[in-house]
Amino acid sequence: MAYSDKVVDHYNNPRNVGTLDKSSDEVGTGLVGAPECGDVMRLQIRVNPETQVIEEAKFKTFGCGSAIASSSLATEWIKGRTVEDALAIKNTDIVKELSLPPVKIHCSVLAEDAIRAAIGDWKKKNGVAETAATAETAK
Amino acid sequence: MKVVESAVPVACWSCSVAHNESTLFCPHCSKIQPPPDGDYYSVFGLTPKLEIDLAVLEHEFYRLSRKLHPDRFARAQEREKEWSLADTALLNDAYRTLKDPLRRTEYLLKLHGACIGEEFAGADGNGRRDPSRVPADLLEEVFDLNMQIEEMRAARKTGAIDRELESNLTEAKEKFQSLLDAVDADLRTQWRAWDAGNGAARGTAQKAMVALLDRRRYLSNLLRDVTETLGA
Numbered sequence: 001m002a003y004s005d006k007v008v009d010h011y012n013n014p015r016n017v018g019t020l021d022k023s024s025d026e027v028g029t030g031l032v033g034a035p036e037c038g039d040v041m042r043l044q045i046r047v048n049p050e051t052q053v054i055e056e057a058k059f060k061t062f063g064c065g066s067a068i069a070s071s072s073l074a075t076e077w078i079k080g081r082t083v084e085d086a087l088a089i090k091n092t093d094i095v096k097e098l099s100l101p102p103v104k105i106h107c108s109v110l111a112e113d114a115i116r117a118a119i120g121d122w123k124k125k126n127g128v129a130e131t132a133a134t135a136e137t138a139k
Numbered sequence: 140m141k142v143v144e145s146a147v148p149v150a151c152w153s154c155s156v157a158h159n160e161s162t163l164f165c166p167h168c169s170k171i172q173p174p175p176d177g178d179y180y181s182v183f184g185l186t187p188k189l190e191i192d193l194a195v196l197e198h199e200f201y202r203l204s205r206k207l208h209p210d211r212f213a214r215a216q217e218r219e220k221e222w223s224l225a226d227t228a229l230l231n232d233a234y235r236t237l238k239d240p241l242r243r244t245e246y247l248l249k250l251h252g253a254c255i256g257e258e259f260a261g262a263d264g265n266g267r268r269d270p271s272r273v274p275a276d277l278l279e280e281v282f283d284l285n286m287q288i289e290e291m292r293a294a295r296k297t298g299a300i301d302r303e304l305e306s307n308l309t310e311a312k313e314k315f316q317s318l319l320d321a322v323d324a325d326l327r328t329q330w331r332a333w334d335a336g337n338g339a340a341r342g343t344a345q346k347a348m349v350a351l352l353d354r355r356r357y358l359s360n361l362l363r364d365v366t367e368t369l370g371a
Contacts, residue, residue, distance in 0.1 A: 038360035062285040
C-alpha cells in the first residue's frame with residue numbers, strides 16, 4: 001500500500017514536533033493510544049487564557065506514517081483556532097486531506113481523540129466545565 | 140468462515156454418500172474432496188476450543204499432509220490433482236493458525252464475531268473508539284519508554300554510550316517481559332473460562348481476551364523495540 005504524497009510529506013517533515021511544559025496551566029496534554037497497532041500519540045496545546053486561542057501545538061507520535069501525518073496535520077489545523085473551533089475538527093476531515101485508505105482511518109481517529117484529550121485536560125486544569133464552555137460559545 | 144455447528148452434510152462427488160463438509164477425504168470411499176467450507180478446526184476433526192491437544196493437531200497435520208502429497212495423485216483425475224494442491228494450502232493455513240496460541244485465540248474469537256485486528260483499532264462498527272479498550276494505565280509508561288528508546292538510538296548514532304539510559308532500558312525490558320508473561324497467564328485463564336462456559340460466560344471471557352490481546356500487542360511491540368535497541 002502506497003502512502004499519499006501528503007502523508008509522505010508530513011512523515012518526512014513533521015510539523016510541530018516537540019514538548020510543551022506539562023505543568024503550565026495554559027498547557028493541555030492529550031495522550032492516546034491505539035491498542036491494535038501499538039501506536040501512541042501525545043498532543044499538547046498552549047491556550048491563551050484571554051482569547052482561548054490555541055497559540056502553540058506540539059506533538060510526539062510513536063507509530064506508523066499515517067499516525068505521524070495525522071497528528072502533524074492536526075497540530076497545523078488547531079494552531080490559531082479557539083478551543084471550541086478546534087473541537088469541530090473531525091477525523092473524516094483528516095482522512096480526506098491525507099487520502100488515508102480504510103485500514104488507516106483509525107490513525108485519524110487517534111488524532112481527533114488526541115485533540116479532544118488535550119482540550120479536555122486544559123479545561124480540567126482551568127476549571128472549565130465541558131458543557132459550560134460549549135454553552136458560552138453558543139450565546 | 141463458518142462455525143462448525145452450521146455445517147451441512149454434502150455428498151461425496153465419487154460415491155455420493157453424504158459426509159461432513161469439512162473432511163478432506165470421504166470417510167466412505169476415501170476419495171479426496173474439494174477444499175471444504177468449514178472452519179480450520181473441523182479440518183483436523185477438532186472441537187473449536189482454545190485449549191487444544193497440540194500433539195493431536197500435529198499428528199493429524201502430518202497424517203493429512205502425507206495423504207495429500209502430489210505423488211499420490213500422479214495417476215488421479217485432473218480435478219483430484221487440483222484439489223490435492225488446494226487442500227494442502229488449506230491444511231497449511233489451518234495448521235499455522237491453530238498451532239500458534241495467539242493466532243488460534245484471534246481466529247476463534249473472530250469466528251464468534253469479535254472485532255480484532257488493525258482494521259478495527261479499538262473502534263466499534265461505526266469507526267468510533269471504545270474507550271474501555273485503550274489500556275490507559277499503560278499509555279504513560281509506553282510513551283516514556285518510547286522516548287527513552289529514541290534517546291538511546293540518537294545517542295548511539297553519535298557514538299555516545301549512556302550507561303544510565305542503558306540500565307534503565309534493561310530494567311524496563313525485564314519489567315515489560317514480566318507484564319507480558321502475566322498477560323499470557325491471564326489469557327490462559329480466560330481460555331479455560333471460554334472453553335467451559337457458554338452464552339454469557341463466553342461473552343465475558345471473550346471481552347476479557349480482546350482486551351488482553353490489545354495489551355499484549357502494545358507490550359510485545361515495545362519489547363521488540365527495546366530488545367532491538369539494546370542489541371544494536
